[in-house]
Amino acid sequence: MKILIVNGSHRKGNTYRFVSNLLDLLTENGHTVDVLNLLEKRFDICDGCLICEDTGKCVIEDCFSNDIVPKLIDADAYVFAMPIYFNSVPALFKNFIDRTNSLCSYFEENTKKLAVFLVGQLEEDEGSFASVLRYLGEYSEIMGFERTEKDICVTAREPDEFFINNDIKDIVKTWF
Numbered sequence: 001m002k003i004l005i006v007n008g009s010h011r012k013g014n015t016y017r018f019v020s021n022l023l024d025l026l027t028e029n030g031h032t033v034d035v036l037n038l039l040e041k042r043f044d045i046c047d048g049c050l051i052c053e054d055t056g057k058c059v060i061e062d063c064f065s066n067d068i069v070p071k072l073i074d075a076d077a078y079v080f081a082m083p084i085y086f087n088s089v090p091a092l093f094k095n096f097i098d099r100t101n102s103l104c105s106y107f108e109e110n111t112k113k114l115a116v117f118l119v120g121q122l123e124e125d126e127g128s129f130a131s132v133l134r135y136l137g138e139y140s141e142i143m144g145f146e147r148t149e150k151d152i153c154v155t156a157r158e159p160d161e162f163f164i165n166n167d168i169k170d171i172v173k174t175w176f
């Protein structure tokens, strides 16, 4: 399977550490894996023109339109990996989501699989994970993605706190 990992973190921290491990695990399992670190890609915010809803194409000529859209089309599955910011997704990732409005009609015809990794400093029962999962679930329904059965949600604050363990590896094994 061709898998695109989208890293929505604004720093080289826990999400980055998970993504490095995931890249190795998925590659070992025979998948072709590409990593998109949004931090390394500067693209404009959606200007809200809605022209893409008529044309299927974004009017902004930048690396989102030219590099990221082809990667999204080429992949069979995605992993969205990110930290939680104020019970929501980080700004970089929100902009990524908004720019995918140009792909709505493409996704109507094409089903992609989606797995999610979230990291936040608060414990799971404090609601941050639930609100982001609900948000991504709604986005995923709009885009017709097939969600994996299990998500990975971990608690960490400092950038080097995350370590992969067997429970996480077991969930990854069920993803693709």
Ligand SMILES: Cc1cc2nc3c(=O)[nH]c(=O)nc-3n(C[C@H](O)[C@H](O)[C@H](O)COP(=O)(O)O)c2cc1C
Pocket: 009, 010, 011, 012, 013, 014, 015, 016, 082, 083, 084, 085, 086, 087, 088, 119, 120, 121, 122, 123, 128, 156, 157, 158, 159
């Ligand atoms: C602006 C900002 C807002 C945050 N809001 C939340 C939050 O609502 N809930 C939470 O659990 N953690 C929150 N955090 C903590 C981060 O999710 C946490 O530090 C995480 O480990 C960062 O992941 P990273 O190292 O991959 O960037 C916030 C961090 C920042 C910078």
